[in-house]
Amino acid sequence: MYISVNDPIKIPRMRYSPFILCLLLISCESNQYTLTIIAGEIDRNGSIVQFIFPGGVAHPGDWELVNDETAKALPVQKVNDVELALILDEPLEANTERSYTLRQSEKSVITMLAYNNGEDLELKSGDNPLLTFNVATDYPPKDQPQYYRRSGYIHPMYSPGGAIVSDGFPVGHTHQHGVFLAWVNTTFRGDSTDFWNQQLETGTVTVAHKELSLTSAGSVFTGFSQELAHSSTKHGQVLEEWWDVTAFDLDDYYVFDLISSQKNITLDTLYINKYHYGGLAIRGSKMWNYADSLSFKDSAKVLTSEGKTRVEANHTRPLWMAMYGATEKGVAGIAVFDSPDNFRHPQPVRVHPEMPYFCMAPMVEGTMSIAPDATYQSRYRIVTFDGQPNVRQLDAMWADYASPVMVE
Secondary structure: OOEEOOOOOOOOOOOOOOOEEOOOOEEEEOOEEEEEEEOOOOOEOOEEEEEEOOOOOOOOOOEEEEEOOOOOEEEEEEOOOOEEEEEEOOOEOOOOEEEEEEEEOOOOOOOEEEEEOOOEEEEEEOOEEEEEEEOOOEOOOOOOOHHHOEOOOEEEEEOOOOOEOEOEOOOOOOOOEOEEEEOOOEEEOOEEEOOOOHHHOOOOOOEEEEEEEEEEOEOOOEEEEEEEEEEEOOOEEEEEEEEEEEEEEOOOOEEEEEEEEEEEOOOOOEEEOOOOOOEEEEEEOHHHOOOOOOOOOOOOEEEEOOOOOHHHHOOOOOOEEEEEEEEEOEEEEEEEEEOOOOOOOOOOEEEOOOOOEEEEOHHHHOOEEEOOOOEEEEEEEEEEEEOOOOHHHHHHHHHHHHOOOEEO
């Protein structure tokens, strides 16, 4: 028996986050509006806010949000023709609200940047690197088979202190690549196809980059949209996947919202069988990889929202999952928040007992499927940090992600 995840997931592809706000804007004068931000039942600090702008965003320039009491202005960045985004930098206590004026800005300051050299797309906050998305095909070390070549993944990914918290072509598990998403045990047209384990060669380069369609830069966020192909050696391309990635700098945390939309472009159902791993995966720093004798410092540590560590976290269903350890810049780590909108939320996590990787694995709970012309969408917030994980802060960030502020 299997569970289909497709019927409710016919969603047009567009960039947005869980912070879509319900709002009523009142025009004060031409190109100026008043609004109220409402905290709800959660203390707010550093909230990432994205909201629909009534009537669309006709003005091509920049916007700002001005505190009506202090006159302090926050930059507001255009997301698309109907949405704007900002970061709420002043604390807002639970059950309180604050009035703002939204207006056009007279100055343009671009601090969140995207650089594409044709091979790599680098996102930066000022001079500081956030992550690199690999556009061109990368090849493994010369002593490794060419079937490990890969494009369409994120590595390196950085902490705010500059530590690299991901790994590409890791020693011992060359087929794992930074931040990637692939299914392992699938059945398509009666045949077994593994899009994860490249060495089995049932998938042609398994998952590959096809097209970079959009990059964003501005005062609030940077990001990109890109297409991936999941292909079978025998049957050709099965899934067309779009990634929408948006990056924010919250000073103590780098935040990356990843929305994956996988469409079955064939006439046959793809069955993702019950299995112990697969899905969105994080391969941690080479300094946490005991098999890499030249780089290894110490094994990675694991912590979940339920307080579980590596020995007990496997196949649990936490709200967030963190991996951290020693790096060349000191202790640093990476955490993943599972969106409440995701199928089988909170999704089970696969935590390897020794290697520095984990994945969000909904198929642990049973077989799922993607029917012809159906789209399976999943959303995750990935954060990087320095030092030990701050449980209180991660809990607050999770609550903020899951229950967005309101605007009216």
